[in-house]
Amino acid sequence: MVSxxxxxxxxxxxxxxxxxxxxxxxxxxxxxxxxxxxxxxxxFQRGGSFKIRGALNAVxxxxxxxxxxxxxxxxxxxxxxxxxxxxxxxxxxxxxxVPANAPRVKRAAIEGYGGIVTECAANVPAREAxxxxxxxxxxxxxxxxYDDARIVAGQGTATVELMEQAPDLEQIWxxxxxxxxxxxxxxxAHGIDPRVxxxxxxPSRADDAFRSIANxxxxxxxxPATIADGLRTPLGQLxxxxxxxxxxxxELASEAAIIAATRLMFERMKLVVEPSGAVPLAALLExxxxxxxxxxGVIVSGGNVDLEALLEILKNPGGY
Amino acid sequence: MVSxxxxxxxxxxxxxxxxxxxxxxxxxxxxxxxxxxxxxxxxFQRGGSFKIRGALNAVxxxxxxxxxxxxxxxxxxxxxxxxxxxxxxxxxxxxxxVPANAPRVKRAAIEGYGGIVTECAANVPAREAxxxxxxxxxxxxxxxxYDDARIVAGQGTATVELMEQAPDLEQIWxxxxxxxxxxxxxxxAHGIDPRVxxxxxxPSRADDAFRSIANxxxxxxxxPATIADGLRTPLGQLxxxxxxxxxxxxELASEAAIIAATRLMFERMKLVVEPSGAVPLAALLExxxxxxxxxxGVIVSGGNVDLEALLEILKNPGGY
Numbered sequence: 308m309v310s311x312x313x314x315x316x317x318x319x320x321x322x323x324x325x326x327x328x329x330x331x332x333x334x335x336x337x338x339x340x341x342x343x344x345x346x347x348x349x350x351f352q353r354g355g356s357f358k359i360r361g362a363l364n365a366v367x368x369x370x371x372x373x374x375x376x377x378x379x380x381x382x383x384x385x386x387x388x389x390x391x392x393x394x395x396x397x398x399x400x401x402x403x404x405v406p407a408n409a410p411r412v413k414r415a416a417i418e419g420y421g422g423i424v425t426e427c428a429a430n431v432p433a434r435e436a437x438x439x440x441x442x443x444x445x446x447x448x449x450x451x452x453y454d455d456a457r458i459v460a461g462q463g464t465a466t467v468e469l470m471e472q473a474p475d476l477e478q479i480w481x482x483x484x485x486x487x488x489x490x491x492x493x494x495x496a497h498g499i500d501p502r503v504x505x506x507x508x509x510p511s512r513a514d515d516a517f518r519s520i521a522n523x524x525x526x527x528x529x530x531p532a533t534i535a536d537g538l539r540t541p542l543g544q545l546x547x548x549x550x551x552x553x554x555x556x557x558e559l560a561s562e563a564a565i566i567a568a569t570r571l572m573f574e575r576m577k578l579v580v581e582p583s584g585a586v587p588l589a590a591l592l593e594x595x596x597x598x599x600x601x602x603x604g605v606i607v608s609g610g611n612v613d614l615e616a617l618l619e620i621l622k623n624p625g626g627y
Numbered sequence: 628m629v630s631x632x633x634x635x636x637x638x639x640x641x642x643x644x645x646x647x648x649x650x651x652x653x654x655x656x657x658x659x660x661x662x663x664x665x666x667x668x669x670x671f672q673r674g675g676s677f678k679i680r681g682a683l684n685a686v687x688x689x690x691x692x693x694x695x696x697x698x699x700x701x702x703x704x705x706x707x708x709x710x711x712x713x714x715x716x717x718x719x720x721x722x723x724x725v726p727a728n729a730p731r732v733k734r735a736a737i738e739g740y741g742g743i744v745t746e747c748a749a750n751v752p753a754r755e756a757x758x759x760x761x762x763x764x765x766x767x768x769x770x771x772x773y774d775d776a777r778i779v780a781g782q783g784t785a786t787v788e789l790m791e792q793a794p795d796l797e798q799i800w801x802x803x804x805x806x807x808x809x810x811x812x813x814x815x816a817h818g819i820d821p822r823v824x825x826x827x828x829x830p831s832r833a834d835d836a837f838r839s840i841a842n843x844x845x846x847x848x849x850x851p852a853t854i855a856d857g858l859r860t861p862l863g864q865l866x867x868x869x870x871x872x873x874x875x876x877x878e879l880a881s882e883a884a885i886i887a888a889t890r891l892m893f894e895r896m897k898l899v900v901e902p903s904g905a906v907p908l909a910a911l912l913e914x915x916x917x918x919x920x921x922x923x924g925v926i927v928s929g930g931n932v933d934l935e936a937l938l939e940i941l942k943n944p945g946g947y
Contacts, residue, residue: 329649331671350897351651570934577670577899577930610897614890618938 308549309456311498314463314491317364321461324363324396328352328465330472335575340591344603345473346572349465350580350610354420356537357465357608358389358452361487364461365450366393374399376446381427381438382417383409384537385609386452391422402447404437410613453485454543463491469604470499477600480587482608483507483516483557484538486546492606493553504600507550507557508590510535510565516542517557520550534620535565537583537608558598560589566623568592572607573621581612582620628869629776631818634783634811637684641781644683644716648672648785650792655895660911664923665793666892669785670900670930674740676857677785677808677928678709678772684781685770686713694719696766701747701754702737703729704857705931706772711742722767724757730933773805774863783811789924790819797920800907802928803827803836803877804858806866812926813873824920827870827877828910830855830885836862837877840870854940855885857903857928878918880909886943888912892927893941901932902940 331346349357366378377400380390387403394401403422405414406429417424427437442449451458465488466479479496483489489507496503509516513531525547531539542550560568568585572578584607591599651666669677686698697720700710707723714721723742725734726749737744747757762769771778785808786799799816803809809827816823829836833851845867851859862870880888888905892898904927911919 355897573899574934577675579893579897579899614894614941618941621934621938 308545309459309463309490309494311494313456313460314467314495314498317360317457317460318464318467320367321360321363321464325359326352327468330469331576331578333576336571336588340599341596342599342601342603344591344605345469345476346576346605346607347465347469347472348578348607350578350584350607352609354385354389354392355609355611356385356389357462357488357606358385359392360464361458361461362386362389362393362450363396365455365457366390366397366399368457369448373448376448377402378450379438379441379445379447380404380450380452381434382452384413385611387417387422388413388420390450391417391420395421400445400447402441402445404434404441406434412613453487453540454545456545458487459490459494459546459549461491462488463495465606466492466495467499469606470496473604475602476503476604477602478504478506479604479606480506480508480558480591481606482535482538482583482586483509483542484583485540486516486542486550488606488608489555490546490549493549493555497553505553505555507555508587509557509559510538510586511559511561513538514559516550517559519547520555520557523551533565534562535583535586537581538586558590558594560586560593564589564593566620570621578607579610579612579617580607581609584608584610628865629779629783629810629814631814633776633780634787634815634818637680637777637780638784638787640687641680641683641784645679646672647788650789651896651898653896656891656908660919661916662919662921662923664911664925665789665796666896666925666927667785667789667792668898668927670898670904670927672929674705674708674712675929675931676705676709677782677926678705679712680784681778681781681807682706682709682713682770683716685775685777686710686717686719688777689768693768696768697722698770699758699761699765699767700724700770700772701758702772703733705929707733707737707742708740710770711737711740715741720765720767722761722765724754724761726754732933773807773860774865776865778807779810779814779866779869781811782808783815785926786812786815787819789926790816790823793924795922796823796924797922798824798826799924799926800826800828800878800911801926802855802858802903802906803829803862804903805860806836806862806870808926808928809875810866810869813869813875817873825873825875827875828907829877829879830858830906831879831881833858834879836870837879839867840875840877843871853885854882855903855906857901858906878910878914880906880913884909884913886940890941898927899930899932899937900927901929904928904930
C-alpha cells in the first residue's frame, strides 16, 4: 500500500518547498494531563495546514507531459488551497471545484494562491459532475484529497519530522477525517519504531472512523454535526485498510472538549488552531488517564479558521 | 550604564530557565511591506512575555542573604507574573502589589506562579504606600519593572537571540512603554553591529517616548488611551538616556493600525499576540516605505491578552 520508503521519498521530493514546522510544549497542559506532550504545529505550514505535504508529493510525482495540463480537485477547504500552492511550485494550473456555499475566505485563499475556481451546487453529484467536466475540458490530472497513496505518503512526512523533533514518543495522536494524515502517521511511526502507538482522534459527532474500526468495515458518515469542519469527511477505503493493518485505535472527543481544547491552545499556548486541529487534545482531555502514555506526540493539523467563527467558538466557557 | 557585556552575562545567568523563542516569518506580510521581516515571538516565552528575562536576571544577581527575604514589585501585568516565576526558580517569595481594578485573570496568573498578592487602590500614591509597607514588613528586595540596569540587561538578551536567529538585519523594531526592552535592544544591537538601527514603536495615543526624544527631555505621559495596555507606562529616565545615546528614533502607530496588525498576525501568522506586541507591525504598516529597511527584525513582546478583550478587538474590520 504505502511504505516508510515511500514517505522518505516524498520527504526528499517536497522538503525544499515546505516548512519544517516547530514543535511546541506547554507546562500548563502537561500538568493538566500528567504527561509530556509535543505538539507538531502544522498550523504554521504553508497554506495553514498539513495538506500541502500530500498535494505537493502528488504534483511532483507527475511526469512532465501529465503535469503540463495541470491538476484538478474538489475542495471547500485546505486541500484546494494546498493543491493551488503545489501547482504554483511546479508552474502548472490548478482547477479547484468549490461548492457555492463555501466560505468566501476559503475561495479567496484558493484564488490568492493562483487556483482557478469553478463553482458547483453544494451536493456530491453536482460536485462530481463539475469535476468531471473540468477534467474533460482541460485534461487536468485529478488529485484526490486523501484516499490516495501519494497523498498518504506526503502526509506521513509530518510524523517523520515529529519523531525527529521529539524522540522517544510512546503515542502519537492525530485527527482523523478522510484518514490521509492518520494513515501516513501509522506507516511512518511503525516504520521508524513499531512500539509507537498511533491513535486517531475523532469528534463524537463524526464518528465514522470509530464505528468502522469497531465493526471491521467502512461505515458511512451520518450528518456530521461537528464544529471540527475539517473532520466531516468520510474515512477513505485505502486509509481504512492502512489503519486496520496498523492497529490504529480511535478516541472520541465531545464538542465541549473540542471547544475547551481550542481555547486552551489559544490561551495557554498562544496558538491559533482550527477546531479540527484541537481534536487530539480534546480527546486526550476526555480519555481516562490509563489511555494516555507519558510521552505523547500530537499533530495539530491546521490553523485555517474563519475569524468570526473562531470568536463564536471561543465565547463558550472552557470546561477544563 | 548598561553594556553588551552585561547583557551577555545576563544571558549566561538566565539561559537555562528561559525559552529561546522562535522567529517566524510570513510571506503575506513580507509582500505587504516589501521587506523581509523576522518576528521574534516572546509570546511563547515563559509567562507569555519577554518580562521573565529581566526579572530573572535581577533575581539571580541578588546575593543569598538579600534573596532569602524575597522580592517585591508593583504590577498589574506581565512584570508581576514574570517576577513570581523568577522567584520560584530561586525558591524565594515574591510579593506583588496589584491594583484592585486589575483583571482577575492577571491576578490569578500571578498567584498561579506562586506570587503573594497584596491589593491596593488603583492610584500611584496607594500603590507606592502598599509597596513600601510590604518591603518594610518582609525585608523583600524591590525589583522595578523597567527602569533598572539589571532589567535592561535581561531584556537585551531577546535582541541577542534575534540577531543570532536572523542574521544581517538592518533595523530592529521594538515596542516601547517603560523602555526596558528598547534600551536593551539598543545596547545589544549596537554592541553586536553598530550599523543596525533600533526603532521604538509606540501608540500615537501614548506618545511620551516620541515627545521625549523629540524634545530632548523626559515628557510626561498624558492619559494614555490605547488598547496597547502594556505601553501605557511612562518612559523611564535610565532608558531615556540609553535611547538618546543610541540614536533610537520613535515611530508611531494609530489605534486602527494596532488592531489591523493584531488581526494580521492572528489570521496570517496564526499567532495570538497582545496588542502591545503588534505595535511594531502597526508602525511598519503606517510608516512610509522609505523608513522601512529590506531586512527587518521585530520583537513581539507578548501574548498575554484577556480573551474577551481580544475578541472585541478582532471584531473590528482590518484596514490592511
